[in-house]
Structure formats: structure tokens, C-alpha cells
Amino acid sequence: MNAIRLLAAQPGVERLGATLLHFAWEGLLIAIVYAAARHAVRRSSPQVRYGLACAALAAMSAAPALTWILLSLPASATDISTAAASLAPAAAASHAPILAVFFLAAESAAPQSLLPWVVAVWLAGATFFWLRLVGSWMLAERLRSAHVRPAPGEWQQAFDRLRGRIRLRRPVRLLVSGLAQTPAVVGALRPIVLMPVGALAGLPPEQVEALLLHELAHIRRNDYLVNAAQSIVEALLFYHPAVWWVSAHIRAERELCCDDIAVSATGDAVAYARALAELATVPFLRGTALAAAGGHLAHRVSRLLGDPRPSARPVARPGLVAAAILPALAAIALFAQSDVRPNFAAASVKPIRSESLRSVRFLPGRLVADAPVRLLIQRAYGVQGFQVAGGPEWIDSERFEVEGKSAGNATRAQLLLMLQSLLEDRFQLQFHRETRELPVYALVASKSGLKLPPPKPDGCEEPASDAAPGWAGGRMAVPTSGAPLRRPLCGIVGVALQLQGAVMQGGKVGMADLTHELSLVLDRAVIDRTGFTGQFDLRIVFEPDGATPSMPPPPPGTPADSGAPSLPQALGQVGLRLESTKGPVEVLVIDRITKDR
Numbered sequence: 001m002n003a004i005r006l007l008a009a010q011p012g013v014e015r016l017g018a019t020l021l022h023f024a025w026e027g028l029l030i031a032i033v034y035a036a037a038r039h040a041v042r043r044s045s046p047q048v049r050y051g052l053a054c055a056a057l058a059a060m061s062a063a064p065a066l067t068w069i070l071l072s073l074p075a076s077a078t079d080i081s082t083a084a085a086s087l088a089p090a091a092a093a094s095h096a097p098i099l100a101v102f103f104l105a106a107e108s109a110a111p112q113s114l115l116p117w118v119v120a121v122w123l124a125g126a127t128f129f130w131l132r133l134v135g136s137w138m139l140a141e142r143l144r145s146a147h148v149r150p151a152p153g154e155w156q157q158a159f160d161r162l163r164g165r166i167r168l169r170r171p172v173r174l175l176v177s178g179l180a181q182t183p184a185v186v187g188a189l190r191p192i193v194l195m196p197v198g199a200l201a202g203l204p205p206e207q208v209e210a211l212l213l214h215e216l217a218h219i220r221r222n223d224y225l226v227n228a229a230q231s232i233v234e235a236l237l238f239y240h241p242a243v244w245w246v247s248a249h250i251r252a253e254r255e256l257c258c259d260d261i262a263v264s265a266t267g268d269a270v271a272y273a274r275a276l277a278e279l280a281t282v283p284f285l286r287g288t289a290l291a292a293a294g295g296h297l298a299h300r301v302s303r304l305l306g307d308p309r310p311s312a313r314p315v316a317r318p319g320l321v322a323a324a325i326l327p328a329l330a331a332i333a334l335f336a337q338s339d340v341r342p343n344f345a346a347a348s349v350k351p352i353r354s355e356s357l358r359s360v361r362f363l364p365g366r367l368v369a370d371a372p373v374r375l376l377i378q379r380a381y382g383v384q385g386f387q388v389a390g391g392p393e394w395i396d397s398e399r400f401e402v403e404g405k406s407a408g409n410a411t412r413a414q415l416l417l418m419l420q421s422l423l424e425d426r427f428q429l430q431f432h433r434e435t436r437e438l439p440v441y442a443l444v445a446s447k448s449g450l451k452l453p454p455p456k457p458d459g460c461e462e463p464a465s466d467a468a469p470g471w472a473g474g475r476m477a478v479p480t481s482g483a484p485l486r487r488p489l490c491g492i493v494g495v496a497l498q499l500q501g502a503v504m505q506g507g508k509v510g511m512a513d514l515t516h517e518l519s520l521v522l523d524r525a526v527i528d529r530t531g532f533t534g535q536f537d538l539r540i541v542f543e544p545d546g547a548t549p550s551m552p553p554p555p556p557g558t559p560a561d562s563g564a565p566s567l568p569q570a571l572g573q574v575g576l577r578l579e580s581t582k583g584p585v586e587v588l589v590i591d592r593i594t595k596d597r
Contacts, residue, residue, distance in 0.1 A: 011336075013115065013116055013119050013292050015071050015072070015113045016068075016115075016119050016122075017067065017114070017115025017116065017117075017118040017119045017122075018067075018071055018115060019064050019067045019071060020064070020118055020119070020122050020239075021115075021118060022063075022064075022067045022071075023060075023063055023064050023067065023237065023240060024232075024240065026059055026060075026063040026064075027063065027237070027240040027242045027243060028065065028242060029241075030056055030059050030060050030063065030242070031056070031242035031245065031246065033056075034052065034053070034056035034246060037052055038052060038053070038249075045260075046253045046256035046257045046260060047253075047257050047260075049249070049253045049458055050253035050254055050256075050257055050578050053249040053250045053253060054247055054394050055204075056246045057230065057233060057243070057246050057247060057250060060233070060237060060240075060242070060243055060246065061236075061237070064237070084262045091576060093168070095406075102468055109303070121239075122239065123238060124235055125238050126238060128561050129234065129235040129238045132235075133231050133234075133235050136231070140186050140187075141186075142179070143177060143179055143180055143184070143186055143194060144186045144192060144194075146178075146179060146189065147177060147178035147179050147217060148175040148176065148177050148178070148194065148429065149175065149176050150173075150174075150175060150176070150271060151174040151175060151176050151195065152299060155208075156174055156272045156582075157173065158205075158209065158212075158457070159174040159193070159212060162209060162212055162213055162216060163216055164264070165213070165215055165265050166213060166220055166261060167220075167267050168216055168219060170191070170219065172191050172192065172193060172216065172219055173190075173191075173192045173193070173418045174192070174193050174195065174212075175192055175193070175194055175195070176195050176196075177194040177195065180194040180195070180196050181196055182196065183195055183196070183211045183214070183215050184215070185215050185218045185219055185223075185224060186224075186533075187224065188222070188224040188225050188228070190590065191219045191220075191224065192214045193212065193216070195208075195212075204271070206266070206268060206271045207272070207274060207275035208275075209266065210262050210263075210266050210268070210271055210272040210275050211230055211262075211272075211275050213261065213262040213265050213266060214254055214259065214261075214262040214272075215257045216259075217257070217258035217261035217262060217518065218254075218258055220261075221257065221258070222256075222288040223254055223258075226250075226254075227251075227254075230247050230250060230251075233247070234247055242376075249437060259272070259276075259465075266281070266339055281463055287549055298476070320518060335579070342404060342410075342414055342417050342421065343418055343419050343421045343425075344367075344404035344406060344421075344422060345404070345405055345406055345407040346404070346405045347403065347404040347422055347426075348401075348402070348403050348404075349400055349401070349402050349422070349426050350400065350401045351398060351399070351400055351401075351595075352370070352397050352399050352400065352401045352541055353399070353573045354370055354401075357370075357371060358370060358371045358375055358399070359370070359371060360370055360375060360376065360379045362412045362415050363405050364409055365405065365408065365409045365410055366403065366404060366405045366406065366415075367402065367403070367404045367415050367418070367419060368402070368403050369400070369401070369402040369403075370399060370400075370401055370402075371399065371400065372395060372396050372397040372398060372400070373391075373394075373396070373398055373454075373593070373595075374388055374391070374395045374396050374402065375396075376400070376402065376419065376423060377395075377429070377588070377590075379416070379419065380416055380419040380420045380423055381420065381588060382416075382526075383586075383588050384519055384520055384523075385520075385523055386438075386519075386523050386524055386525065386585075387525075387585065387586065387587050387588055388587075388588050388590070389436075389587045389588065389589045389590065390431075390590035390591070391590035391593055392591050392593070394595060395593065398595070401524065402422070404419070404422060406418065425590050427593050427594060427595065428592060428593060428594050429590070429592070429593050430590075430591045430592040430593070431588050431589055431591055432588075432589055432591060433586060433587065433588055433589070434587055434589055435584045435585065435586050435587070436584070436585055437583070437584060437585075438524075438525065438582065438583070438584075438585045439464065439524060439579045439580065439581075440524060440525040440580075440581055440582060440583040440585065441518070441522060441524055441525070441526045441527070441579065441580060441581070442526075442527050442529045442578070442579045442580075442581050442583075443511070443514070443518065443527065443528050443529060443576060443577075443578060444529050444530060444576070444577050444578075444579055445530050445531075445532070445575055445576065445577070445578060446575045446577045448575060450530065450532060450574070450576070451573070451575035452532070452536035452537075452538070452574055452575065453537045453538075453574075454534075454535075454536060454537070455507060455508040455535050455536060455537050456507070456537055459488065459507045459508070459537050460487065460488040460490040460507020460508055460537070461487050461489060461490065461504070461507075462489075462490050462493070463489045463490065463492060485514055487507075488505045488506050488507040488538075488539065489506060489507065490506075490507045490508045491506070491507075491508055491509060491513065492506055492509070492513060493505070493506035493509050493513045493514050493517040494506060494517070494539060495517060495520075495521060495551075498541075499545075500541060500563075500564060501541045501542055501543050501544075501564030502541070502542055502543070502544050502548075502551065502564075503539070503540075503541050504517060504521070504536055504538065504539070504540050504541075504542070504570075505539040506537070506538050507537050507538075508535050508536075508537070509535060509536065509538055510533070510534070510535055510536075511528040511530055511532055511533075511539075512528065514528075514529065514538065515528050518578075521548050521551055521567065522547070522548060522549075522567075522578075523548075523549050525583065525585045526578070527581075527583055530576070538574070540567075540570040540571065540573065540578055541565075541570060542564055542566055542567040542569070542570035542573065543565065543566060544567075545566055545567075547566055547567055547568060548567055564567040568586060
């Protein structure tokens with residue numbers, strides 16, 4: 001943990017972590033576009049497919065750099081859209097709003113405290129693959145200098161003749177190696193071609209020439225440099241399987257391109273295919289060296305002999321490691337506990353003496369509350385009153401006026417996180433969660449059966465997307481004679497006091513909606529055991545009494561005897577019944593809380 005804290009303190013770590021997480025969707029998006037383009041040109045030459053794969057890998061390597069730049073700019077959707085349009089080509093600028101959505105979604109899904117862990121995992125993996133790459137370079141240099149000797153004079157002359165046949169003007173040395181198992185190219189600035197001991201004498205001359213032409217084609221095409229760049233990209237972006245998938249395509253198509261050059265120079269595809277078939281029995285150590293045994297040899301031979309079967313899918317074994325690491329990064333982002341939450345830009349908490357209605361209101365960019373601490377805890381952590389255990393008496397008896405303002409137009413979910421931070425900072429709230437066996441109500445069907453009315457087409461109105469939640473316990477507004485009852489909301493069961501009693505109603509609701517509101521009214525968990533899975537309309541009128549301890553008695557102005565039934569009786573009218581039992585209930589247990597800072 002100390003190492004993570006030290007890492008988190010370094011400048012740019014959070015920005016790097018966000019860049020790495022963004023590449024998860026960026027790499028996938030590029031891979032999807034590449035797959036569609038590759039399918040469209042599947043019958044084209046290997047050179048066309050090779051160029052397409054190289055372009056895809058180049059886009060993948062450029063995406064993190066572009067993301068790093070964008071993350072240094074203002075993070076609003078408008079600013080990101082503008083930045084994306086200015087940095088992207090004109091053809092892609094029209095999609096800047098879509099990119100902004102991806103950026104903002106990924107930013108909100110990754111808590112800042114997790115980003116150092118992402119960077120730590122990436123550093124460990126990148127170090128492993130970088131050491132692996134350095135080891136392959138060292139092996140290539142050893143092949144270049146250990147157990148080698150110049151090729152015989154006649155073969156050096158033949159080699160120079162082959163070099164002229166494919167118009168390669170760079171000087172290239174031909175060496176015989178006691179370590180190389182297959183013909184291979186080593187080096188970019190001063191390339192050499194290594195031939196295994198015995199190959200010059202063990203294979204027919206025409207097959208040896210074909211293999212040499214293949215290696216010279218790699219040099220003419222500067223494949224060694226491209227392969228080195230590939231390896232660096234693989235080491236840095238190792239955690240994304242799409243990188244390995246595209247890179248494997250590059251290696252496969254590269255060999256096909258060199259095969260075509262060799263065959264066009266010799267004019268004898270059969271002899272070249274036989275030479276490749278000989279190499280199929282030789283173990284090939286993949287590294288930074290380029291060898292004739294690279295790629296899928298069986299497919300290459302079949303292609304040279306005119307077999308129209310499609311190539312086997314390239315398999316990059318390190319991609320299996322990447323496929324395991326990418327979900328690990330996602331698991332860290334999804335399931336690790338975050339100890340850093342957003343805070344209000346400005347907040348005040350004042351004790352007050354108030355007889356007004358208890359309230360916790362979420363307004364655009366701010367929160368306003370007049371409530372005891374228990375109600376604040378309920379709202380902040382999404383629990384009901386009976387789910388909060390422990391704590392001193394004052395968390396119910398004393399009221400506080402709370403006002404918190406966010407830096408921007410924060411959403412309700414963000415304001416809830418800010419309220420959690422406020423409770424833990426101002427009141428030093430500490431708690432743990434546990435499951436307890438508590439008295440509960442089981443909601444079952446009465447003996448006469450369910451009498452729930454089916455939903456009416458226009459029996460409810462859709463709630464606004466930013467609508468405040470309904471009653472959450474405590475005193476309700478005093479009903480007035482002229483106040484009409486609001487139409488039921490679709491998908492929500494609500495309760496309100498009227499002159500004729502308490503009204504519980506909802507449209508197109510399910511049993512989960514009803515049990516949630518009943519738990520609030522009864523101050524006890526309610527478990528659905530009706531077995532009913534459909535939707536229904538609900539409207540029952542009942543008199544608050546001792547069976548509904550969470551609800552206050554009718555306020556002043558309500559007739560003393562409205563004639564409304566009790567809640568259990570009202571439920572019986574729609575074929576429902578409450579049974580007392582015990583069951584597991586998740587409880588938030590207060591370990592420490594203080595009103596004095």
C-alpha cells in the first residue's frame with residue numbers, strides 16, 4: 001500500500017491510468033473498424049492487407065498519445081468535443097460528440113483512487129514484456145556474432161546476384177551460423193542474412209536461392225524496423241488482446257508479401273513451396289529476427305500450390321496473457337473499494353430548532369436539507385430507517401440545516417457521493433455492514449386469491465427523469481381540502497396523506513415496487529412471497545395507526561375518524577396479506593459518530 005501511495009503522489013499517474021483505461025474501448029473500436037475493412041479487402045493482395053493491418057496498429061499506438069493530450073484539456077463534453085475536432089482529421093471531426101460521450105463515461109466509471117492501481121498493474125506487465133523484448137534483441141545480436149563465418153565464395157556471388165535480381169542496392173552480408181535453425185535476417189542499419197550450417201549443402205540450390213530471396217525481400221521492405229516497432233507497441237499495450245490480434249495479422253501478411261517477391265524472382269513456386277515444407281519440421285524461435293519459417297507455414301505452402309482455402313487465424317500466445325490481464329484491470333476498476341469520493345466545493349452544516357417538514361432535496365448542482373442525521377444517512381447510503389443500527393439518541397432528535405454546492409452541475413448520483421463524504425468528514429461517521437436475522441413481513445396472497453387490477457393504458461404518467469424521490473419517512477405535508485391527488489406515477493409506488501386517509505398508489509408497478517414502499521411505511525423489511533411476476537395498478541386508502549409506526553398520525557385538519565381501513569385491511573381488498581416472520585436483513589451499523597468536530 002505504501003508503494004501505491006508513493007506512486008499516486010507522482011505527477012501524471014492519474015492521467016496515465018485514465019489513458020490506459022480509455023484505450024480499452026479505443027482499441028476495441030479500432031479493431032472493429034479494422035475487422036470490417038479487412039473483410040472488405042479479403043480477396044486483395046497480401047500487400048494491401050499488410051498495409052491495412054499496419055495502419056490499424058499505428059492507430060492503436062496513436063490513440064493513447066491523443067488521449068493523453070485530450071485528458072490535459074478541460075473535461076466538459078463541449079470542450080472535449082472541440083478538442084477532438086481540432087486534433088482529429090476532418091473526416092472524423094463530425095464524430096467528436098460521440099468520442100466525448102466515451103471519454104466522459106470512462107472518466108466517471110473510474111474512481112481516481114483506482115488509477116494508481118491500474119498504473120501499477122500496467123508497469124508490472126510492461127516491464128515483463130519489455131525485458132522479454134530486450135532478451136530477444138540480445139539473442140539476435142548473439143546470433144549475429146557467435147558461431148558465424150562468411151559463406152563460401154560461390155554462394156556469396158550467388159547471393160549478390162539474387163540481391164540485384166530484386167533490385168536491392170544496400171550492402172548485405174551472408175553468414176553461415178552454427179546457432180540459427182532457419183534462414184533469418186538480423187539488423188536494420190547493417191543487415192546480415194544467416195544460413196544454418198548444412199543448409200547450403202543439404203538443400204537443392206534452387207530451394208536455397210528461393211529462401212535467400214525471401215530474406216532479401218524482408219530487407220528491401222525494411223521489415224526489421226517495422227517488426228521492432230511492432231514489438232515496442234506490443235510491450236507497451238500488452239494488456240489489450242486486439243493489439244496482439246492485429247500484430248499477428250501483420251506478421252502473417254508480411255511473410256506472404258515476401259513469398260510473392262521470392263516466387264516472382266524465381267518463377268518456380270513449387271520449388272519454393274518444397275523449401276518451406278522442409279522448414280516446417282524445424283523449431284522456430286520467434287524474436288526480433290525475421291526468419292523464413294515465420295507465419296503459418298502450412299497455409300503458406302498451400303497458398304503457393306494454389307489451394308484457395310482461407311488462412312488459419314493468427315494465434316498470438318502472448319495475447320492469451322493480455323486477455324487475462326485486461327479483465328483484471330476491469331475488475332480493479334469495478335470491484336475495488338474506493339477511499340476517495342467527490343466533495344462539495346462549498347458546504348455548511350448548522351444545528352437548528354425546526355418544526356418544519358424534514359427534507360433532503362437534490363437541486364441542480366446542490367443539496368439542501370433540514371433533517372436529523374439518521375435521515376441524511378438513509379439518503380446518502382440508500383437504506384431505510386430500520387436498516388440503520390446503533391448510534392446515539394441525538395441522530396434522531398436533533399436537526400441540522402445542510403447546504404452543499406458542487407463545482408459544476410453535478411448529478412443526483414454525484415451529490416449522494418458528496419453527501420457521504422460530508423457525513424464522514426463533518427460527523428466522523430464510521431460504520432460497517434452486516435446481515436442480521438430480524439423480524440420481517442412476508443407479503444403473501446390471501447386465501448381468496450389476488451385481486452390486483454391489470455394496468456390501464458393511460459392509468460399513470462411517466463415520472464420526469466430528474467424527479468425528486470417521494471416520501472422517505474417522517475411527517476408528511478398537511479392535506480388541504482382543495483388539493484387534488486396527483487395521478488399515479490408509472491413504475492413507482494408512492495404514499496401521500498389526504499383528508500380521507502393515507503393513499504398508496506402507483507401505475508404499471510410490480511411486487512418489488514410495492515414491497516419497497518410497504519417496508520418504508522411499516523418500518524420493517526417486507527419480502528415478496530406472492531409468486532406474482534406481472535404488473536398491476538394500485539390504489540389503496542388506509543388510516544395510519546399503530547401498524548404503521550413509520551408514518552405519523554393524521555396531521556391537524558384531518559377528520560378524527562375518516563372511516564378508512566387499516567393498512568392490513570386495505571391490502572386484503574386487493575388479495576394481499578402480511579405475515580410476521582424472521583429473515584436476513586442487511587444493516588448499516590454505526591461504529592462511531594460525533595456532532596462535535
